[in-house]
Amino acid sequence: MNLIPEEFQIISPLIQDTYLVNGELKKWTGPTTPVYSTISSTENYAPTLLGTIPFMGETEALEAVKAADEAFNNGQGLWPTMKVVDRIKCMENFVAQMKTTRSEVVKLLMWEIGKSQGDSEKEFDRTVEYIYDTIESYKELNARSAHFSKVQGIYAMVRRGPLGVVLCLGPYNYPLNETFSLLIPALIMGNPAIFKPAKHGVLLISPLLEAFRSCFPKGVINILYGRGREVATPVMKSGKVDILALIGNSKSAIALQDQHPNKNRLRLVLGLEAKNPAIILPDADLDLAIQECITGSLSFNGQRCTALKILYVHESIQEEFNKRFTAKVDALAFGNPWEKGVSLTPLPEKEKPAYIQELINDATAKGAKVINAKGGQLYDNFIFPAVLFPVNKGMRVYHEEQFGPVVPIMTFKDIQEPLNDMAESNYGQQVSLFGKDIKTIAPLIDTLVNLVSRVNLNSSCQRGPDVFPFTGRKDSAVGTLSIHDALRSFSIRTFVASKDN
Ligand code: G3H
Numbered sequence: 001m002n003l004i005p006e007e008f009q010i011i012s013p014l015i016q017d018t019y020l021v022n023g024e025l026k027k028w029t030g031p032t033t034p035v036y037s038t039i040s041s042t043e044n045y046a047p048t049l050l051g052t053i054p055f056m057g058e059t060e061a062l063e064a065v066k067a068a069d070e071a072f073n074n075g076q077g078l079w080p081t082m083k084v085v086d087r088i089k090c091m092e093n094f095v096a097q098m099k100t101t102r103s104e105v106v107k108l109l110m111w112e113i114g115k116s117q118g119d120s121e122k123e124f125d126r127t128v129e130y131i132y133d134t135i136e137s138y139k140e141l142n143a144r145s146a147h148f149s150k151v152q153g154i155y156a157m158v159r160r161g162p163l164g165v166v167l168c169l170g171p172y173n174y175p176l177n178e179t180f181s182l183l184i185p186a187l188i189m190g191n192p193a194i195f196k197p198a199k200h201g202v203l204l205i206s207p208l209l210e211a212f213r214s215c216f217p218k219g220v221i222n223i224l225y226g227r228g229r230e231v232a233t234p235v236m237k238s239g240k241v242d243i244l245a246l247i248g249n250s251k252s253a254i255a256l257q258d259q260h261p262n263k264n265r266l267r268l269v270l271g272l273e274a275k276n277p278a279i280i281l282p283d284a285d286l287d288l289a290i291q292e293c294i295t296g297s298l299s300f301n302g303q304r305c306t307a308l309k310i311l312y313v314h315e316s317i318q319e320e321f322n323k324r325f326t327a328k329v330d331a332l333a334f335g336n337p338w339e340k341g342v343s344l345t346p347l348p349e350k351e352k353p354a355y356i357q358e359l360i361n362d363a364t365a366k367g368a369k370v371i372n373a374k375g376g377q378l379y380d381n382f383i384f385p386a387v388l389f390p391v392n393k394g395m396r397v398y399h400e401e402q403f404g405p406v407v408p409i410m411t412f413k414d415i416q417e418p419l420n421d422m423a424e425s426n427y428g429q430q431v432s433l434f435g436k437d438i439k440t441i442a443p444l445i446d447t448l449v450n451l452v453s454r455v456n457l458n459s460s461c462q463r464g465p466d467v468f469p470f471t472g473r474k475d476s477a478v479g480t481l482s483i484h485d486a487l488r489s490f491s492i493r494t495f496v497a498s499k500d501n
Contacts, residue, residue, distance in 0.1 A: 008107055008338050010041060014051030016206050019060065019225055022067035023218025025209060028054040033226075035203055037111040038346050038381035039336055045380040047350070050111055051203050056226035061234040064194045064222040068165045069240050071192035071219030079220045080162045080190040084142050088135055090215050091188055095131045097211035105176065108204035110337035113172055114346040114381075115300060117338050127177045130466055131184050133483045138188050141487055153500045160491040162190030163267060164242030167235050167256075169228070171247045171271075172348060173303045173403075175201025181466070182245040182269065185486035187221065191243065194222045196231055198248075200348040228252060236260050243490060247271035247305075250475050269489045270478040271470070273401040274429035275309045276452075276461045279418050280321060281435030282314045288458055289434040290325050296432060296460025297407045298332065298385055301344055306461045308432060309402060310391070312418040315411040322409065326372035326387050329407070334382060346381040347404065353383040356404045363388045363395045363408070371409075393421075401427075415444065422451045428473030430454040430461040453477075 017032075018025040032052040041048040054060075071077045079087070102124050109120035145159045166186040170179025175198045186193050197205045205223065212221045224231050235241060236259035243266070246253050250272040260266045278296060280289050296308035313321045335342040347353060360376050368388045370376050375386030385405035391398055397408045412418050422431065431452050435441050441457070448455045453471045456462070463470050471480040479489045 004041065004336070005338055007103075008110065010037075010048055010050060010111065013049050014108075014203050014206060016051060016053045016203060016225065018209065019054055019056065020209055020213055020221065020223040021060070021064050021219075022070075022222070023213065023216075023220075025213055028056075028225075031055040035112070037114075038348055038350050039111060039114060040380065047381075048111065050108075053202055054225040055230075056224055057230045058234040060224060060226075061231045062238060064224050065165070065235055065238045065240050067219035067222050068192040068194050071217065072162070072164050075162070075164075077192070077219075078217050079192060082190070082217075084138070087188060087190065088138065090217075091131065091135055091184070094211050094215040095128060095135075097215065098131075098208060099128060101207035101211070104207040105204050108207075109176065109201065112201045112204060113175065113348045114337055116342055116345055119300060120337065123174060123177045126464070126466075127180050130177070130181060130483065133466065134184050134188060134487070137483045138487055150500065154497050155500060156495050156497040158493060158495040160189065160488065161494040163490065163492055164191060165240050166191045166193040166243040166245055166490070167232065167241045168193050168195040169232065169246045169248060169252075170198050171305070172198040172200035173300060173305075174247075175204060178247045178271070181481060181486065182247065183221075185483075186243065186245060186490045187216070189487060189491040191490060192220045192222075194224065194235055194241075196224045196226070196228070228256075232256060233259055239265075241266060243267045243269060245269040245490075249273065267489075268478040269481070269486075271305060271481065272472070272476050272478075273427060274305050274472060274476045275399075275401055275425060275427045276306060276430045276432070277418060277422060278308045278311045278432040278434065278460075279412075279415075280311065280313045280317065281415075281433070281437075281440060282316045283436045283440075284317070284434035285436065285458070286317065286321060286324065290321065290328060292432065292434070292458070292460040293325060293407075294328050294332070298329070298344070298405060301347060301382075301405045302385070302407075303347075303403050305403075306430060306463050307403075308460060309408075310398065311407065311409045312412050312421075313409055315413055318409075318411045322371055322387070322389060325409075326375075329372050329385050329387055330374045332385070334379070334384065344382070344385070344405065346379075347383075350381070352404050353378060353381070356383045356386070356402065356406050359395075359397045359400065359402060359406055360386050360388065363391060363397050366395050367392070368395065368408075419447060419451070422448075426475040428452045429476040430456060430472075432456045432459060432461055434458055 334344040377384040391408035
């Protein structure tokens with residue numbers, strides 16, 4: 001184990017013994033859950049205790065529902081009726097306070113989810129930028145709608161209004177950025193929110209609690225801790241939730257919707273699984289394609305919804321592609337998040353290496369091989385990325401969203417093969433297409449844009465920049481997120497009309 005730099009050492013556990021409800025940081029004296037990092041602080045491997053969080057239940061969940069419901073007060077609350085300029089002030093105060101927590105949050109991001117220092121810093125900075133951009137976009141939206149128009153003798157002023165209480169649940173791979181990409185537009189549009197941090201990446205919210213408490217009126221933001229089943233279920237069952245904003249798994253999204261007694265009241269803003277393919281055509285620039293497929297499939301160990309989760313390589317270039325791709329995979333450095341030049345890092349879910357191993361075993365039992373020398377090497381908290389070839393539809397890795405370090409490769413002869421597979425798939429987020437000949441690529445793009453929501457030419461899939469729409473077809477998303485679209489997803493058009501009489 002490499003020495004942990006002093007600034008990143010865990011000196012004492014963070015005991016999170018308050019929760020935010022109705023504008024108050026209330027003391028928690030009930031049962032708690034320990035938060036462990038899979039990263040070791042000692043020579044002999046042992047998970048590191050980072051702190052504890054409250055283990056809450058129905059009582060606290062309903063307390064948060066009541067607070068949020070009262071803050072909305074059927075649209076008459078202080079927050080939904082507040083002047084735009086004042087809501088913006090609250091948000092500006094919040095982001096100013098948030099910026100002072102950067103080093104604490106970045107340190108916790110590294111320990112809690114194993115994200116490299118550079119990527120953790122990027123996640124924090126990107127989130128701050130997202131908040132500023134959201135404020136600007138909200139100003140524009142408002143300026144554009146602040147006038148009357150007259151059509152067929154009717155004067156109207158069309159604006160966007162809040163919907164009501166939002167339940168916000170983010171993912172562990174971007175516990176700050178993706179959660180805030182839901183929470184911030186939801187709040188700025190005048191909705192009160194109940195937010196439960198992700199399973200991993202929960203303590204990093206602690207440095208922000210005081211900013212949330214002091215910058216928003218009471219009940220506007222309520223933060224609960226605990227398991228989804230114990231906390232989110234009663235919130236949904238209350239029937240008071242107007243928007244379910246969730247980035248994560250479609251099974252949990254469906255289970256939560258099912259708890260709501262009035263489903264048509266519930267608006268959904270969901271970012272779900274994906275199985276984004278890369279298609280490498282015979283004339284692709286191989287250096288470029290390989291580099292993009294490495295970052296696409298393995299940045300943050302493949303734990304991104306936008307990761308390339310299956311590679312389709314044309315059979316005429318497969319041998320060369322596999323040889324060069326596997327060499328690059330084996331050259332990736334594994335280490336702790338603060339180590340210089342590291343690209344692969346410990347997996348935050350302790351059961352993940354065993355799951356990836358299962359996928360490898362299943363594929364190899366059905367005829368695939370691990371074609372890179374280091375593939376599948378097991379560590380205490382990691383499994384080295386395995387490149388599997390040739391993969392077929394009988395294998396679990398073809399169907400399951402691996403969300404981790406394993407790269408399945410298939411070959412194709414006719415482009416219709418990957419296109420048919422994409423059409424059959426339950427997912428439809430993005431694709432990466434590698435090739436040079438414009439005459440081949442142009443008609444392919446026309447087909448691909450009808451199968452997924454973003455076609456990346458000669459580049460890996462990704463969510464950003466946040467000005468562009470982030471969505472998906474089929475089981476990959478409900479609603480669209482971007483700075484501009486999120487404001488619309490979290491609001492409804494309402495207008496005042498009068499006859500010219
Ligand atoms: O987990 C899914 C994220 O939206 C991916 O975002 O493409 O910026 O890594 P990213």
